[in-house]
Amino acid sequence: MFKAEKSALLSALALAGSIVEKRTTIPILQNVLIDREEDRMIARVTNLDIEAKTYFKPVSIDPEFQPFTVPAGLLSDIVRKLPDGAEASIERGKDAKLSSIFLKSGRSKFSLQVLPATDFPEMAALANPVRVTIPADELSRAIGDCSHAMSTEETRYYLNGIFFHQVAGSEDATFVATDGHRLVKRLTQAEISGTFPGVIIPRAAVRVLPKILPDSGDIDLMVTDNAVRFVGGSAILTTKLIDGTFPDYQRVIPSDCHMVCTLQSKPFGEAVDRVATVSGERGRAVEFTFADQQLRLRVSNPDAGDAEDELAFEGEADLKIGFNARYVGDALAHLSGDKITISLTEVGAPAVLRAATANPENLIVLMPMRV
Template sequence: MVSIQSDGNLGQVLFASSQYKVIGVDPSEYPSIPDVESAATMTIDSHELREMIRKTGFAASSEMVRYALTGQLLHVIPEKGGGMDVRMVTSDGKRLAYIRRKHGAKDGTAPQKEIKVLLPPKALNLIDRMFTEENEKVALYIDETQVKVITKRGMVFCRLIEGNFPDYETVIPKECELKVSLNPQHFVAAVRKAALMTNEKTRAVKLAFSSGRLVVSTRSQDVGEATSEMAVDYKGEEIQIVFNPDYLIDFARATDVESVDLHLKDKSSAGVFKAGKDYIYVVMPLAVAI
């Protein structure tokens, strides 16, 4: 049997013939958790929240210079009849990940007013790890500065990120004339093969689309060159565009569908990947020659 006792800032652990005294901090000095029970409240399925976290988190910025972009935007719009429109968005200025899920009145509890807050990715990753394989209802209490998330396994409390997130709806291109349908697993394999011949200075791959075919290639004076081909569903004019391969791989790994659509306008405009109508990934091309 283990006995644990405390006296002020001194903790004592007794076990069989052993005794440990650990110097700590007086528990009265531990910061109290603010009450957010009266804040905006919503519930959502853990499986959906986990999906939204994982399908957007990779596109958040790691640069503290643009602090607002280090967060994951949670945008919740209440709808008539008790439903809600839940969106999560991230961007690092070079790409943007957007996912949207619609909920009926029976799918969760909608907040009384619109919510638009920036959540810290570290806190969301912790929440993700707390979820089990079993689906459950997760409660979120949100006010102007903080959020509390309650699951079956515990509670996570964190402060919101301050700052203004860009108007994501204006960033997503509305008109792209060219559309390519491709298998994300085959696509990521082709990109990885070509990316082997890149380095930090030449981290770029060229996508060359022609009727029914995609050629992924790269060329570097310091490393060499590589070419990989795959079949795609495309019947438009030939087009070439250059991207950072890591950005393409991140999205392809996050998808769980057999086909995604890539919408293009020209080699200088953003590419728009869509896995269904409610999961969108926008990535800017690179202005380099390969």
């Protein structure tokens, strides 16, 4: 029915492993639907919450092509094991009802069972969506920077994703994620066709997004109250949204920080990592003592020993406070530039980290720990 190069087929099936559930009571959800659209082929997978359509260019298409579904994991494994540069030919089985297909490549031949394409579920069309257009590279950075702060606690399901919204009076789109211990906020350039509701993109969809975002160009986000569709490159990803209310994150961000310190990012990160070595746990608190433009880092572990390190900072601060070493490392990994600023208020209050030369609205909030 059609022929395609290994690389094209494999690329089209790349999302199957992230979306198709290996264990499901609905057999057809383990399948991928192969269809055509004019001179392009489509591979579509879904788990009823997320749907992905990936376009790929065939070498040739039979005019009498018929859509079909086959096990996604099995087809991916077969195609992956074909020789590099190979060409695969998909032919219908000998029966009239299209209950099987043959995949041929060189001397290799596979027969795969088919389930009817008409039984494959499709997510409903989006009603009156608001279009939000964001450069692909900015969207990729925003998603990447926020994803590490998503919660994994099922009891607080409304934190199990990224909050996507528009701040009143701003022309930018804003992404926010928090797990209650840290919070990340990122702004992106955007063209917005209307007013869209604040929506929570679920964690499962966030983890798939990096696999479909191209390196350049624009991505269109079609936003409704219960779903969002990402359109760009050679793929379309549609996901249901988390039905919940994201907390008022602005209340967590201190607005009256009277102590601001500027540090060199790399030496700071390396020093925190060094002293955390003796803790035996990456999540154990590191004591930060700011005084006389010197930051002293200290960890004490009764079972292993103590560690101290010291580095200079610019600014004025006089405070002793504790932070999770892993969270500090994660924050520095997602703040660009050679320098970062830490804004402080008092013991027990959150700290705000920013890249020294970036938009001040792009920030990471860290809750303190007892030391």
